[in-house]
Amino acid sequence: MRKVGNTAIATVTGVALCSGVWLLSGGPGTGSPPQPSAAEALTGQAGEAPAAPALPPSPPDRIRIPAIGVNAPLTGLGLTRTGSLDVPPAEEKNLAGWYEAGTTPGETGTAIVAGHVDNTAGPAVFYRLGALKKGGTIEVDRRDGGVAVFTVDAVEVYAAKDFPDEKVYGAAARPELRVITCGGGYSRGTGYQGNVVVFAHLTGSR
């Protein structure tokens, strides 16, 4: 009887020790967000899926990226005083935003969507954006009832101090989409060092 008690206590002690160490060393769902590999870099338009005809302008309502489990509402974004893109409220972890003064997703030009990789509570809407691959699908629900379907051309990571504005935000002759979140390494003092940027173009609609 005593032997059984000892075994039980030893087991509980062992399990508690292991789970305690595991929880304190990171535990479930935490760690660095995934970053794109060099294979996902921009290579030009050769070999890409054919572009679909542009849609009339309509504000978007929702973004879906099935490959990384994203399904989030979109809010309108403006610019900050320094001219950088503003961000959605950080406390709402499943909310992304779109640049309202720019191109609407599906019309000709470069539409811009941004969302948080994490907030103080943990991973947020675009935590896994860096794991997206070329050829992946991004769907944007529009308020005119249509759905704009984009195909991923590249997933890049850019340092904040050397950000390629023209490449990311510049005008385009066909309907394109950028999806942006934080990435590129993290330092306790200065936060994330840059952005993960997904480049995509319109390949269909319904």
Add this chain to the structure above:
Amino acid sequence: MRRTACLLTGTALVGAAASLVAAAPAHGADGASAAGGLRVYPSSVVPGEIASVNTAACGEDTATGDASAVGAGQFVLAPSTHEGEAIGQFTVPPSAQPGTYEMVVTCAESGRRITGDLIVTLTHARGQVHPRGSVKTGVGGALGSDPVQTAAGVAALAVAAAGGTWLLHRRARGDGI
């Protein structure tokens, strides 16, 4: 009589305030859903291209738009997929001159009239301001462990310590493990 005059003035003031609110352009993060205004996408339109007009002023109601100031005539606004909002689209005539034009939208049932500005520019580049630089979309919260998890980890280690101490104590007493 004086009392009536006061009341009338008051009513007029309230009316004026209400129309001011209705006429104020919608701003802010979710401006399109702010009651009262017209929202135009893109923010400036090139002649020959399509403009999208959105309003939350008519609720679930349909509405008629009038863009004859720019030469585009009338258009219909139907309920959009966004709750409580109507959307309509029309083509800006290729002959339209750059400038700001007034549009009028009338809700079908309530008859409420809402006005808004359409900005026509000759080129896309002139009308659009692109953002600059990187975007602050993370604080590192996914990297550190969250407080609940840390507390759970500490509690588990405390249980392990208690169990270990008890076992060592029994072993020292020669109880045999």
